Amino acid sequence: MTHANLDHxxxxxxxxxxxxxVVAGLGLSGFSAADTLIELGAKVVVIDGADTEVNRSRADTLKIVGAADVFLGAGHTDxxxxxxxxxxxxxxxxxxxxxRQPMLAAAAEAGIEIWGDVELAWRVREKEGRKLAEWVVITGTNGKTTTVGMTESILKAAGLRAIAAGNVGTPILDAIRDPEGFDVIAVELSSFQLHFxxxxxxxxxxxxxxxxxxVDWHGGFGNYKADKAKIYERTRIAAIxxxxxxxxxxxxxxxxxxxGCxxxxxxxxxPSLSMVGVVEDLLVDRAFIEDRRNSAAELIALDQIGEVVPRHTAANAAAAAALARACGVEPAAVAAGLAGFDPGDHRIQAVARRDDVLWINDSKATNPHAAGASLGAFSSVVWIAGGLSKGVEYDELVSAHAKRLKAVVVIGTDTATLLQALERHAPQVPVIMAQVRETGVQGGAGSAGSAAGWAVMSQAVKAAAGIAKAGDTVLMAPAAASMDQFSSYAQRGNAFIDAVRALMGDDPR
Known part of the structure; x- marks a missing residue:
């Protein structure tokens, strides 16, 4: 497929x-893409397989702002x-x-260019009278949202007008179209976005x-890695x-x-030469200083970043610092930005501590790699895990952390591969199955959202409480997606928080 015909x-x-x-999808990114294209004067057709109230409202909005045909329902996507x-x-x-979706496959077969909203945003970022923002871009299997947030916080601490956008919060096209413009946009990119x-x-x-x-979306791990690697192409200053x-x-x-990059x-x-790393619990820079062969610039003490700073959080901070330093940010602003960063909920979030048992919500750990980072931060863990596995394996995760597992409480409906890994690599560890197994849970991300979802987590929390003793951590890091029993990782995390509080006598319901 060639892209020459739209190079202008x-x-x-x-x-x-x-x-x-054609805009495929009417979610946040699809809506912003259609809205942008209408403003540019393009002839737009929007297709989405879900004929929902939200999509109908978005369709009405697009019809008001300009000429756009919107077709909703599964019959329009093939x-x-x-x-x-x-x-x-x-x-x-x-x-x-x-x-491989039929409509996209047909477009590729016909030689029609396929972009994502990120590609469109890059193409329209230059506009007369609007500040042209620099982009720093972040991807990875885990830690993207934390790192992009840290980067935004550092850039703002340096006095720059900055925003985190892309796969987090603000759609990239909404950031691009801001009338005032930005100095720097920290863009979180998923492998899906990078593919296009x-x-x-x-x-x-x-x-x-x-x-x-x-791996199910990409058709194999090799394809997934190749799409992630695209982020480095055409980088100008620093490939981190x-x-x-x-x-x-x-x-x-x-x-x-x-x-010159x-x-x-x-x-x-x-850190070795041209690296950012950690020396005696200090984050230091040996990359963006003049005498980097013989010295390092102190950026921040790790204990200023947070109460609990596991290895992967320190890694995220180092990456964010490197991105900001590539933009010319001074060490003092790196320190201020990292110290002032609020990681938000569901990312190694301390929920409670009672009788010397620490309760941690890491619902954002939706795959084995993320869960492994959480497990590695604690020595004796009652682990609440399970959900929608997305085709991944758990052998490496369980084998690496079996010695720190006191017990495992399994939630979710797609548990076979997790249970098999536990049997193979941690046969001595007690496994308890949560008893409530309803699916199709719906609800908002701001609360547990459904009686069934709350009941699943309530069972898990009660089971964990029956095992945990002083010095233990109850860690809800599912290593799986949430959509089998919850509407989102946020709903799952809120269900855990609610269940812990209820257990301790502060029932949120």
Missing amino acids: LTRWESDWADLRV ELPMIDGQAPQLLIASPGWNP THSISPLASVVLNIAEDH YNADEPVVEAMVENADVIE RAIGFTTGV
Whole structure:
């Protein structure tokens, strides 16, 4: 597939008028893409397989702001629609749409360009009278949201107008269209989004880590890694890599970056030349200082970042610091930004401590790699785990942490691979199955959201409480997605918080 026929579309003022575009998906990114394209004067058709109240409302909004045809329902997603009797020239794929989906596959077969909203945002970022923002881009299997938030906090502490966007919170096109503009945009990119990007050239880029995830979407781990590695292409100033992961380092070595771009490592150990790392519980910089061969610049003491700073949090802080330093931010602003950063809920969140038992909510740990990082932070763990496995294996995770497991409480409906791994690698560890197994749970992310979801977690918390003793940690790090019993990882985390509080006599219901 070639992209030559749309190469002229490189700024807001390019000739977008009457371009025939299909937008696949009407979620936040799809809506922002359609809204942008309508404003640019393109002829837009939007397709979404879900005929929901939210999508109907978004469709009505698009029809009000400009000419757009919106088709909702499963019957519209299999065939590529015609626009004014002609084939579309461009398809904008929302991140969740698999490239093997029939409509996307048909577009690829026909030689129609397929972009994501991130590619579109890069193409329209230049506009007369609007500040042109630099991009620093972040991906990895785990830690993306924390790192992009840390980066935003540091940039703001330096006095820059900055925002975190992309796969977190603000859609990238909404950030791009801000009338005032930004100095720097910290862009979180999922592997789905990277699959549909082709021309972005960021100031700095980073892959935090790589582990098996989303293999069903990508059609294999090799394809997943290849899409993650795309983030380094055309990087201009700093290609930042996890020096503790050879697979990530190899991505930088093989990347086609802009001449003059530096490879900058980050580590939770003592940093070598051109790295950011940790020396005696201090985060230090040996990459962005003049005398980096003989000295290091102190950035921040780890205990100023948070009460609990496990290894992966320190790694995220090192990566964020490297991104900010690539933008010219001074060490004092790095310290202020990291010290002031609020990681939010569901990421190694201390919920309670009673009778010297610590209760931790890490519902954001939706895969084995993330759960392993959490497990590694504690010595004696009653582990609440399970959910929708997404085709991954658990043998390596269980084998690595079997000695720290006091017991495992299993939730979820897709538990076979987890149970098999526990039987193989931790046969001495008691396993307790939560008894409530309802599926199809719906509800908002701001509360437990459903009686069934709350009951699942209530059973798990009560079982954990019956085992945990002084010095133990009850860790809810499921190593799986949540959609079998909850609507989101946030709902799952809130159910855990509610169940713990209820157990301790503060019933939120």
